[in-house]
Every structure is written in structure tokens, then in C-alpha cells.
Amino acid sequence: MNNRRHYSLTLRLALIFALLAFALLATLGVALYHELERELIKRDDGALIYRADQLRNLLNDSNTLDLIKTKPQLFQNMLGNSESVLSIAAPGQKPLLLINPGNIEIPSVTPVPKDHALGFSDVHHLPGLNGVPFATVAASIDSGDLGSLQVTTGRLMTERTAMLASYRFSVFVLACIASIILALVGYLLVDRGLLPLRRLAKHAQGIGIGNLAERLSSHGTPKELLPMIDSFNTMLERLAKGFVQLGQVSTDMAHELRTPINNLLGETQVALQQNRSIESYQQLLASNVEELERLARMLDNMLFLARTDPASALRQRQELSAADEVERMADYFEGLANDVEISILAQGAGVIWAEPMLLRRALANLCANAIKYGAPSSELLIQATPDAEGISLSVSNRGETIPAEHLPRLFERFYRVDASRERSSQSNGLGLSIVATIMQLHSGRYSVTSEAGVTCFELFFPRREA
Template sequence: MKASFRQSLALRVTLAFVLIVAVSAAGLGVYLYRAFMTEIVRRDDLQLLGKLRQVQIVLGRPGAAELLAAQPDFFRDTMRGQENSLVRIVTADGTVLADINPAGERYPVPAAAGTAPGAGAIAGWTTRGGIPGRVVAGSARLGATPVTVVVARAYGERTAMFARYRGRILGACAVAALAAALLAALMLRRGLRPLRKVAEHAALVKPGTLAQRLDIADAPSELRPLIDAFNAMLGRLQEGYARLSGFSADLAHEFRTPVTNMIGQSQVALGQGRSREEYETLLASNIEELERLARMIESMLFLARAGQDEVVLARQPLAARDELARVADFFEGMAEERGLRLQCSGEGHFAADAGLVRRALANLVSNAVRHADAGTTVVLHAESGVGTVALSVQNKGAPIPRAHLGHLFERFYRVDSARSDGAGSTGLGLSIVSAIMNLHGGKATVISDGPETCFTLVFPANDALLSGAPGAILPGG
């Protein structure tokens, strides 16, 4: 039951609604009961004072002494509805002239409060049977003799009436709680219908139905943020699944090419006897293809790690010009082979993971050297901005069509075979650059205007980062 209560929203809301109704009904019932009881007690007290006044008037009339001696019960019956009152008339010296008390009840005799006592002079008492009563005393004259009149009454019928009233209030509270439970169940069943539709739609979600969306037009305003979030989640899932499907197809294609090459070459070599030199050539070719596969796998592992939001970089203060020069020195030999020059310029300081920065720059410079026209200069430039440092790599060569610029940082995306080196490129270099920039909270951009193509890495460069506080080192840097 406890587990069911925690898990059922409808049950919790229903019980809470029933509790609220029951408490409200009980509070209203208590208020009405107390108001009713107070009014009845006030009415009875007024009647008790009226009874006292009636006895005082009768005692003051001529012949009252003879009437008292002959018919004492007359003083009990002077007022309609007060026939069961208890009346005692006592002289100043304590002589009891009349004591109308058939049941022999013992009740307190308060001090006389004059000829016109108020409600404050009334005292309470209880009979032997536990029935509450009220008593009041006042002064009167019997002819020339001053006397004290005591009037008391037990309210058994009032106590029974109060008990019946309490029972009715309890019954009304129970009926109200039961009605509230039924109404709450019906209300929740109807009110939670949009949630059930969301659950039914979620149960039908699969790769082929990701394009379907929940209709928000008829949804309650309270559920619209949930439906918006659910539809947005479906959109992200659809996009992610499409990307994953495309990536899987690209990955299979990229892996198939070197594997097919190795299988074909090996089958040809095994078709007939070969010389030692031919086998060595085959092994060298297979090793080249395996190295390409290893680079591709290593790049995929890095991208998978970089996609984790919890990755923390080993940031340290870096001088932009020094990083550019370091990468330029590494590619100096390759550039000379292609008849190119590497030129570094600019200044700036920022905080980043040095290994990842060099890897990103190396990918950009490698692409620039491969695709630059012979005899041109590849320019590596650093420029400080407001809170940022931009590192750019610019080369002159075949322009990149505008339609391809927005896709260059996607995995396995190649503009055309002319800009792809099958032996040296895995199609993941620019994806790695983009992932590295995302890890640093920066961005990578590309501009291709005529023969000039410029890739730019924009790093944040604020004082907090330049403080040099180290974090965890990301593997694969």
C-alpha cells in the first residue's frame, strides 16, 4: 500500500482532496455546532431569567403567601416550557418557604444578585445523572418579608439534541468526504487523460515513428510545457537517430574500403607463387591500410570521449604565437616538399589544454598544406579580441563551394575526391577540431573566398581561465 501510494499520482491527489474536504467540512461543522450551542445556551439562560422574573412578580402580588402555602407547584408552572424547573424560596433567616424539587437534586445556591440579575449571575451545575444544569438566585418580597428566590433547571433534552446534532455533523463530513473521493476520481480520470495520451504516444516511439508529434492545441496550459519538451525530445531523437544512421553507413563504407583492399590484394597474391619482394610489398600495403584503420579507430574513440559532458580539460596558460610556431615547425618538412612556406604572425594569450590545441592546429595545417597551391604561403595568425583569442590557418588553393561550408565539420564529410587524400585522410580531422573547440567552449569557423580558404579557432581568454588552475587531463590529447 505504501509503495502504491508513492507511485500513484491519482491516489495521492485523491486522498489529499478528500483530506482537504473532510477537514474543511469538519471545521465548518465545529463552527456551526459551537455557534448553535452558544445560541441555545443563551436562549435557555434568558428563559431561566424570565422564569425567575415571573416568580418574583407572583410573589409580589396580594395573596401570594396563601397561594405559596396552598399551591407551591404553581410557582413552578408560571411560565410555559419551564414546568420542570426547580424553585426554592428562602427567607432572610434561612427558613425554606418552598422547595420544588421532585427528584431531590442537589444543586448549588448562588448568592442573590438583586431583583434583576443578569446572565453573569447564572451558575452551572450537574445532576447525579451527569446532565448539565443552570441556576440563578434573585431577591423578592413576599408581602413585607424579603425572600431569596432560587430557580434551577437541568437540560437533559438539550444534551440529547446536541448529541444528535454532533452525529449529523459527523455524518455530513463522512458523506462529503465520500462525495469528494468520487468527484476527485472522476475529475482526475478526465484531467489526466492528456497525460495518458503522452504515455501512449511514448510507448509507440520507435525509429520509424520519431517524426510524429503530440498535438498541443487541445492540451491544458499546465501540460503544454511537458508536451513541448516531449516534442523537442522527439526532434532531438529523430535528428540524433538520422545522424547515427548516416554515421553508421559512413563508418561501414570507410572501413570497407581498406578491408576490401587488403582482402583483394591478399587473394591475388595467394593465387600463385610470388617472390619475396612481392610479398614484402603486399605486407607493406596491408600495413598502410591497417594504419589507416588504426587512425580512424583512434579518432572515433577520441570523438566518443569528447562527446561526454563530464570531460574536464587540463587547462593552462598558453601563448598563441608559440603554439602556432610549434605546429609550423612540425610541418616545415612537408611544406618544403610541396614548395610551400609557413608564416606565423600575431600575439595573444589564452588558457586551454595544450595537447588538444596542438592537435586541432595540426589537423588544420595538414589540410592547408595538402590543398594549397605550390609556391604559395600558408599563414598562421593569432589575434586577440574582447575576451577571445582567434587562431587562424589560411591557404591559397581550390576554393570550397559555398554549399559545402556548413558540412565541413561533420564526420566523414568530404567535399570531393580532389580534396581528399585516401591514404592520409580519414574524413574525421575537422570533426575532431570541432569537438576540441566544443570542449573549450569555443567555436571553429571556415571562410572560402575565391582562392583563399581560412579556418579559424576562437578560444575564450578571460582572467579566470588564465589563472592556471589545472583540471583532469583528457586522455587522447
């Protein structure tokens, strides 16, 4: 029992759409996030540099010590918020001014020289508190009497961190919402798009043995499904032909088997009705053996037709000498032909691209037929004629001319020209059918002509492809 789960193609495609949408939107959001982060960092660094430049100008142009002592509120107002810090101190000494409402630990950084203009590269970015980044810049100034002082200003970027976190959350939420919407829309669109496929499946489900002639309609079907419809209709055509042939074979077999079985039953029942001599029983057994041999040959031929594997036949093809093969047939049937005063002539050259056993069986069936129905004291010609496309093998004999209306059906199973031959223990009506099957396996051709007392069967084997 198969316990494997089968998943909906519509659901799979909808999930794929959702994942793609989420991936694309998330990628876009991450790219925009990094761009926004760079711009905010640039803005904040520019603000720190501007503030440091203001302090340098202010302290260089005024009485530094008096300004620090008399107007500390001025410096606090310049910071603007409680997350900013300012320190003015001589190197290695206690700060002259320290504004640090948030009690942030001020790191020690190298100040920018007095004659050096501040730039973005002079801003130092540190981890800060609880993952919130801290940016700081330090610069040296010449305060006159106090000598060289170091101005250090910095800011904890809480606002920027909160803004970026909100942006990240918004991007994630929007990506999820868009993915869900696209999944639903994709599910509906795919479900609607697969409607023709469901109609085809329903139509195909209604086709059975009783209506194999029906075909799937391609009207209004998307072009992607047209190859499948054509393949399915071709398969139905093959199945229909197969069922017709199977029915015909079954009918023919029942008809063909009925005659020898009825003969066996009738003769045996008559023999059992009264005592007979040993000679009579021997004659009965001999007659029964003939019928049983006929049945055995018929079944053997039917099994050959059923078991012949096209793939195996194609794999085992070889290049065979036409002269050797026709000579082999002539030697094999020489004794049988001499019994009915028929001479065999084999001639020809070239190469046959064929499976050896199948080729010999086809030629043997044709030769056996030619000897069986050939006129006494006549000649049987086995000939090979090569050309650019392949090679033709022909078997010709003299005898009764076959009426033209029978020629197209000679290769059908159980078909006989003369109904009187139906009771012959040597004939079962499958020899030429086997020849036709062998030629079909080799992608070759077969034909027959009968004129002025000369009947010629011809087989054409294509040449080997490069």
C-alpha cells in the same frame, strides 16, 4: 524487478477533492455549531434569569410564608418541566420550599445580593449528570418577617444537549455525503479532463523508428499540455536527426573500413599463395602496418566523437592566452612544416574561454590539414583576433583552391574533396568533423573560405559570461 505500486492520478485527485470538501464542510459545521451553542446557552441563561426575577418580584410583593404554604403548585408551574429545580430557604436552614422532581443534587452557589440586578455573568454552569450540563442562579430576597431568604433555581439542559448532538451528527453526515458526491463528480471530471492526455499517450505509443518524422498534434489540446507536446516534438526531432546521423555514420564507417580491410585481405591472400622473399614479407608487413594505423586513428577519432561529454567540457573551461596557444601550435608543427618547406607565422592576442585540451586538438587538426595540403615554400598563418563578443582563431595556408560546392560539407564525417585522397593512410575524413564537434561543445562557430589559392579555416569562441 520493480514492485512499486502505481496509483491513479484521477483517484488521487478525487480523494483530495473529497478530503477538502469534508474539511471545509466540517470546519463550517463546527463554526456554526459553536455559534448555535452560544445562542442556546444565552437563551437558557436568559430564561433562568427571567424566572429568578419573577420569583424575586413575587416573593417581595406578597406574604412570602403564606404564599409558599398555600400555593406550592404555583411555583411548580413556573418551573415548567421535571428537569428544573427550585429551592427557597433561609441561609443555613432547611428549605421552606423545594421542588426537585428529578432528584437533582442542588449545588451550593453564592446568591446575588438583593439590590443587584441579575445578569448573564451570575449564571453558574456545572457539569451536571452524565455529561449533561446544569445551569443555576441564586438570589437573595427580603421576605419581611422571615428575614433574608435565598431563592435558587436551576435546570438540567438535556433538551439542549440532545439538540446539539443531533446537529453534530447532521453536520457529520452531510459532510460525508457531500464528500462522497464531490469525490464521484471530481473523479468523472478529472477522468474526462485527462482524456487529451490519454490520446497523446496513445499517439506517442504509435511513434517508432519507422515514423520518427510524425509529430504530436496540439489541436484541441488544453494549454497546460502544450509545453509537454512541444518538448516531446522537439525530442522527436532530435531523435530523428540522431538516427539519420547514426545511419549516415554507420554507412560511412562501413564504407571507410571496407577499403583498408580489403587491402589487408587482398595483399595477405596474394602473399600466401606462393613463397616470397623476406624482403617481400617485410614490405607486406609495412603496408599492413600503414593500413592498421589508419584503422586505429579512425577508431580513435570515432571514440573521441562518441565520448566527448558536453557537461565535462563546460566545467573545465579556462581563460587561456591566445598568444601562448597559437605560439604553442607553431612550435609543435615546426618540424613537420619544415619537412615540406612551409614556414609558420603565429600572431595575435586576447583571451580564449575554452577547455585547453579540446582547443589544442581543434587547432592541431586544422594545422595538420593546412600542412598536408599546403603548397611547398608557402606560409602557414595562425592568427588570433579578439573582439567584443569573443575571439576568432584562423588557420590560413596557400594551396589548391577548394571549389565552393565542397565548402559547406567539409566538416561532415568522412567527407573528402578529392576522391584520390581516400586511400591515403594519413587521412580518415574525421579531422574537421572533430573540429566541428569541439566548437559545438563551446557554443562557438566554425567556417571555411577558399579563394585565389588561399584557404582559411576560422573558429570563433564566445567570451566568458559575467
